[in-house]
Amino acid sequence: MPKRGVLLINLGSPDSPSVHDVRKYLREFLMDSRVIDVPYPIRLAIVYGAVLPFRPRTSAEAYAKIWTADGSPLVAVSMRLQRELRKRLEMPVELAMRYQNPTVESALRVLAASAVEEVLVVPLFPHYAMSSFESAVERVKQVAAKATPELRLSILPPFYDRPEYIGALVATAAPYLDDGFDHLLFSFHGVPERHLVKPNPGCGECLKRLDSCGNLEAADRRCYRRHCIETVNRFAAAKRLPADKFSFAFQSRLGMDAWLKPATHEEIIRLAQSGVRKLMVICPAFTVDCLETIEEIGMRAKAAFLSAGGSEFTLIPCLNDQPVWVDALARMVGAPALVGSGFWGNKADTRGFNRRLH
Numbered sequence: 001m002p003k004r005g006v007l008l009i010n011l012g013s014p015d016s017p018s019v020h021d022v023r024k025y026l027r028e029f030l031m032d033s034r035v036i037d038v039p040y041p042i043r044l045a046i047v048y049g050a051v052l053p054f055r056p057r058t059s060a061e062a063y064a065k066i067w068t069a070d071g072s073p074l075v076a077v078s079m080r081l082q083r084e085l086r087k088r089l090e091m092p093v094e095l096a097m098r099y100q101n102p103t104v105e106s107a108l109r110v111l112a113a114s115a116v117e118e119v120l121v122v123p124l125f126p127h128y129a130m131s132s133f134e135s136a137v138e139r140v141k142q143v144a145a146k147a148t149p150e151l152r153l154s155i156l157p158p159f160y161d162r163p164e165y166i167g168a169l170v171a172t173a174a175p176y177l178d179d180g181f182d183h184l185l186f187s188f189h190g191v192p193e194r195h196l197v198k199p200n201p202g203c204g205e206c207l208k209r210l211d212s213c214g215n216l217e218a219a220d221r222r223c224y225r226r227h228c229i230e231t232v233n234r235f236a237a238a239k240r241l242p243a244d245k246f247s248f249a250f251q252s253r254l255g256m257d258a259w260l261k262p263a264t265h266e267e268i269i270r271l272a273q274s275g276v277r278k279l280m281v282i283c284p285a286f287t288v289d290c291l292e293t294i295e296e297i298g299m300r301a302k303a304a305f306l307s308a309g310g311s312e313f314t315l316i317p318c319l320n321d322q323p324v325w326v327d328a329l330a331r332m333v334g335a336p337a338l339v340g341s342g343f344w345g346n347k348a349d350t351r352g353f354n355r356r357l358h
């Protein structure tokens with residue numbers, strides 16, 4: 001039987017909170033054509049002319065607020081998750097970041113050196129998005145073709161509706177919610193609206209509706225917003241949340257283009273002004289706590305809520321390396337419902353993975 005291995009891939013982080021390292025990270029991240037999806041000359045002008053001269057210093061200050069003795073929370077916790085998953089699976093499990101370190105190439109070379117022949121790539125993004133899931137998968141395929149062509153790859157699809165993932169979310173949130181709350185806000189990372197319309201032209205009409213997503217046939221495959229709504233609905237059903245006790249929003253807007261609505265910052269202020277005093281916020285798009293959860297939500301959003309009249313603000317931690325999530329991830333890896341051909345069968349044809357998520 002071929003020797004098997006797993007590659008976990010997350011987004012990435014600067015190597016340090018220094019302005020130099022943050023600029024290096026932002027340059028690689030924003031020059032990704034699936035993040036800023038405009039022609040190269042325009043992307044170059046945006047990144048080098050409008051972002052890199054100013055944003056690295058501000059972002060470095062934000063990273064400094066969350067940096068730990070072990071380094072970036074995203075990388076440090078992802079490494080702990082890797083170690084725990086390796087124990088559960090008793091097979092090689094490596095970790096890579098889409099941007100910066102540890103690199104995809106280094107992780108694949110370690111797997112190849114361990115005599116692994118078949119690798120399941122596990123993007124740690126529950127919901128499909130061009131700028132996260134697709135970018136990570138395409139990067140792994142690109143690097144593997146050059147550095148480790150002997151490895152046979154399969155891809156774990158977005159797991160936004162998998163019972164294992166929903167169950168872990170609910171179990172993680174339960175200790176916080178069971179103490180009582182006025183409202184639970186699901187805050188997802190935002191994306192430009194055009195990222196939905198490009199793969200799903202029918203999403204243009206859906207984007208006008210804030211409460212639902214009507215284009216189910218297209219959305220079930222590549223609609224990030226629909227995936228997010230499905231996660232919310234399944235969580236709410238599992239936890240039996242009354243309809244007036246929760247809502248969803250999108251955070252981390254960049255640039256002047258139209259992004260998914262409602263915006264988290266605006267929703268938090270609206271909730272405070274409408275009488276919500278005890279607010280809980282959960283960020284299901286992130287499996288590991290990072291700058292966008294710890295600093296953007298746990299610090300800045302909290303301050304905005306309290307300033308707008310709220311009394312108590314709680315950020316529910318991400319799944320991180322909690323045992324319930326490690327167990328859930330191990331079960332999904334064991335029964336992956338793969339994109340392409342079977343995990344341990346023939347080489348997966350991932351060129352069309354966007355069309356075969358189910």
